[in-house]
Amino acid sequence: LAKTTQPISMDSYEGQEVNITCSHNNIATNDYITWYQQFPSQGPRFIIQGYKTKVTNEVASLFIPADRKSSTLSLPRVSLSDTAVYYCLVGDMYSSASKIIFGSGTRLSIRP
Amino acid sequence: EAQVTQNPRYLITVTGKKLTVTCSQNMNHEYMSWYRQDPGLGLRQIYYSMNVEVTDKGDVPEGYKVSRKEKRNFPLILESPSPNQTSLYFCASSLLAGVYEQYFGPGTRLTVT
Numbered sequence: 001l002a003k004t005t006q007p008i009s010m011d012s013y014e015g016q017e018v019n020i021t022c023s024h025n026n027i028a029t030n031d032y033i034t035w036y037q038q039f040p041s042q043g044p045r046f047i048i049q050g051y052k053t054k055v056t057n058e059v060a061s062l063f064i065p066a067d068r069k070s071s072t073l074s075l076p077r078v079s080l081s082d083t084a085v086y087y088c089l090v091g092d093m094y095s096s097a098s099k100i101i102f103g104s105g106t107r108l109s110i111r112p
Numbered sequence: 113e114a115q116v117t118q119n120p121r122y123l124i125t126v127t128g129k130k131l132t133v134t135c136s137q138n139m140n141h142e143y144m145s146w147y148r149q150d151p152g153l154g155l156r157q158i159y160y161s162m163n164v165e166v167t168d169k170g171d172v173p174e175g176y177k178v179s180r181k182e183k184r185n186f187p188l189i190l191e192s193p194s195p196n197q198t199s200l201y202f203c204a205s206s207l208l209a210g211v212y213e214q215y216f217g218p219g220t221r222l223t224v225t
Contacts, residue, residue: 044216102154102156
């Protein structure tokens with residue numbers, strides 16, 4: 001499993017775009033990149049997943065450069081409700097033995 | 113409604129008293145997993161199951177047992193709980209493997225005194 005590294009915490013303000021970067025230098029060919037959001041005392045919630053280039057859904061965008069050694073989760077126009085911990089995971093989509101490592105995540109704080 | 117349920121949500125017990133936390137999903141998912149979450153340590157995987165009767169250890173399996181006799185259920189068993197197992201526990205399921213989108217239960221807060 002590729003190890004991931006994220007900033008421990010980030011601060012921003014309502015209405016701003018927030019970019020959280022995850023480093024995964026040892027990413028393997030079959031690995032996909034997945035991001036989760038977690039609010040206090042709740043289970044994580046899937047945000048977005050991608051393999052390369054750019055993926056966008058209704059809540060976020062995921063940017064993955066050509067070498068795939070890092071990825072950036074982009075949250076457009078954040079609000080106070082986006083205050084949460086964000087986890088980056090990397091794993092083999094085609095492996096049946098799927099141990100998952102969440103890491104410590106990035107604690108995002110949004111201020112008014 | 114597609115969901116993962118866990119019971120109980122809160123449990124206070126004493127050292128050595130066997131307990132089981134149940135987990136059930138209604139999405140016909142192949143993969144199920146248990147995690148524990150402790151302050152400053154993020155989520156750590158305890159056990160996972162790729163299908164009925166197929167289970168494997170995660171990162172922190174010591175002191176825990178699991179079974180997968182039916183596709184929808186994946187109970188977590190603590191044969192002899194100790195205070196260091198005081199934690200917030202989450203069950204999750206996904207379609208085929210952990211890399212796929214995982215759906216998490218509401219959590220079980222366990223205190224062992």
